[in-house]
Amino acid sequence: xxxxxxxxxxxxxxxxxxxxxxxxxxxxxxxxxxxxxxxxxxxxxxxxxxxxxxxxxxxxxxxxxxxxxxxxxxxxxxxxxxxxxxxxxxxxxxxxxxxxxxxxxxxxxxxxxxxxxxxxxxxxxxxxxxxxxxxxxxxxxxxxxxxxxxxxxxxxxxxxxxxxxxxxxxxxxxxxxxxxxxxxxxxxxxxxxxxxxxxxxxxxxxxxx
Amino acid sequence: xxxxxxxxxxxxxxxxxxxxxxxxxxxxxxxxxxxxxxxxxxxxxxxxxxxxxxxxxxxxxxxxxxxxxxxxxxxxxxxxxxxxxxxxxxxxxxxxxxxxxxxxxxxxxxxxxxxxxxxxxxxxxxxxxxxxxxxxxxxxxxxxxxxxxxxxxxxxxxxxxxxxxxxxxxxxxxxxxxxxxxxxxxxxxxxxxxxxxxxxxxxxxxxxxxxxxxxxxxxxxxxxxxxxxxxxxxxxxxxxxxxxxxxxxxxxxxxxxxxxxxxxxxxxxxxxxxxxxxxxxxxxxxxxxxxxxxx
Numbered sequence: 001x002x003x004x005x006x007x008x009x010x011x012x013x014x015x016x017x018x019x020x021x022x023x024x025x026x027x028x029x030x031x032x033x034x035x036x037x038x039x040x041x042x043x044x045x046x047x048x049x050x051x052x053x054x055x056x057x058x059x060x061x062x063x064x065x066x067x068x069x070x071x072x073x074x075x076x077x078x079x080x081x082x083x084x085x086x087x088x089x090x091x092x093x094x095x096x097x098x099x100x101x102x103x104x105x106x107x108x109x110x111x112x113x114x115x116x117x118x119x120x121x122x123x124x125x126x127x128x129x130x131x132x133x134x135x136x137x138x139x140x141x142x143x144x145x146x147x148x149x150x151x152x153x154x155x156x157x158x159x160x161x162x163x164x165x166x167x168x169x170x171x172x173x174x175x176x177x178x179x180x181x182x183x184x185x186x187x188x189x190x191x192x193x194x195x196x197x198x199x200x201x202x203x204x205x206x207x208x209x
Numbered sequence: 210x211x212x213x214x215x216x217x218x219x220x221x222x223x224x225x226x227x228x229x230x231x232x233x234x235x236x237x238x239x240x241x242x243x244x245x246x247x248x249x250x251x252x253x254x255x256x257x258x259x260x261x262x263x264x265x266x267x268x269x270x271x272x273x274x275x276x277x278x279x280x281x282x283x284x285x286x287x288x289x290x291x292x293x294x295x296x297x298x299x300x301x302x303x304x305x306x307x308x309x310x311x312x313x314x315x316x317x318x319x320x321x322x323x324x325x326x327x328x329x330x331x332x333x334x335x336x337x338x339x340x341x342x343x344x345x346x347x348x349x350x351x352x353x354x355x356x357x358x359x360x361x362x363x364x365x366x367x368x369x370x371x372x373x374x375x376x377x378x379x380x381x382x383x384x385x386x387x388x389x390x391x392x393x394x395x396x397x398x399x400x401x402x403x404x405x406x407x408x409x410x411x412x413x414x415x416x417x418x419x420x421x422x423x424x425x426x427x428x429x430x431x432x433x434x435x436x437x438x439x440x441x442x443x444x445x446x447x448x449x450x451x452x453x454x455x456x457x458x459x460x461x462x463x464x465x466x467x468x469x470x471x472x473x474x475x476x477x478x479x480x481x482x483x484x485x486x487x488x489x490x491x492x493x494x495x496x497x498x499x500x501x502x503x504x
């Protein structure tokens with residue numbers, strides 16, 4: 001598989017991973033493996049000098065509550081109006097405007113999500129996904145290993161948002177809106193760093209370089 | 210494109226999603242809602258918290274299905290439930306109920322004095338307790354997708370949780386620093402599968418997520434376990450046997466997130482009301498040590 005050259009100096013990027021709860025260490029390890037500076041974010045004053053932020057998988061109710069308690073909602077919303085944010089699973093729920101439930105959301109993306117859409121843990125699954133957008137990483141992208149754990153579905157994509165990946169039956173599992181990215185699955189557990197590289201590409205676009 | 214349900218990756222993966230979080234013991238649907246609102250990442254549904262199991266005596270078994278189902282219906286976060294060590298039919302029943310995680314637990318009365326459950330046979334993932342690296346790797350060898358270091362449940366005394374966490378992390382350090390020719394003898398001495406010993410050495414940590422459990426009663430206890438290196442905490446009697454469960458639960462959740470920030474820990478430890486009374490582990494009779502159950 002031929003990889004394109006890194007588009008710009010990755011080593012100068014600083015990406016934050018929201019470390020309130022969930023799979024933040026897994027994301028940090030992938031970013032570090034790519035050669036990006038990656039830092040944990042728990043408080044508002046840790047956000048201002050970042051180039052992009054990842055909101056990890058975890059429990060969306062826990063992450064939302066802690067984000068409210070430690071005054072992170074507004075700083076994250078302001079960040080997401082100009083810069084790149086990627087949410088995986090719980091993070092995707094947190095980015096959405098509607099999760100059919102009364103819980104704190106960033107409401108940055110014009111997507112509606114359905115929590116635990118596939119059922120309980122016993123229905124968690126792995127499947128291969130076609131993600132055409134990964135063309136920016138490989139010219140003919142191989143299927144991506146999708147890991148779905150008590151996963152949500154993206155049930156509506158509106159306004160500027162667009163679907164990036166679907167299950168064979170057409171249900172949406174990834175979406176993009178400008179520099180914002182939402183995946184219902186967990187690239188941070190897959191051993192495949194292409195979605196992380198795609199997110200770095202969004203960061204590059206957001207910085208105008 | 211084939212889709213595979215309940216792989217080891219998804220079993221282990223759910224535990225990875227619980228990292229940096231607090232799993233709370235609850236005995237009613239109301240408790241479960243309080244726990245969810247306090248920020249718990251999951252709840253453990255049971256009939257009696259360990260402190261009451263100790264006080265009541267008798268045989269402690271799997272909880273009644275109607276109680277577990279009621280709790281599952283009351284919250285959106287994962288629900289775990291306990292089975293007796295070796296009681297694979299209790300585990301079959303919990304799988305039929307579709308609980309999200311099964312805890313093969315020493316807190317209940319063991320059903321088999323020689324064998325744990327063959328956990329590979331189940332679609333539902335299992336968490337098991339350990340006191341040392343050998344016990345952790347034996348459970349993983351049997352199919353456990355998550356480990357918790359055993360504390361002395363129902364005492365409110367953190368000393369055993371600390372002892373067992375230090376033991377596991379100390380043995381992993383020792384394993385990582387020894388010459389390769391010593392690995393097989395090390396595996397033999399700790400009674401662990403050789404392949405898992407090698408994997409642990411390569412990773413520098415257990416191959417699955419490792420929480421602390423047993424005796425955690427305050428935000429400081431939870432942060433102590435996190436600083437020692439665990440991935441998250443189970444809190445049993447420590448929350449709902451305390452004066453103000455909602456407030457204490459919330460404070461313990463925040464303590465696990467900000468475990469390395471003493472200023473925040475000081476702030477969230479204020480005005481929590483009474484902690485559970487507790488019992489000193491050193492004053493327990495020999496037959497009261499739950500952590501010694503399991504082999």
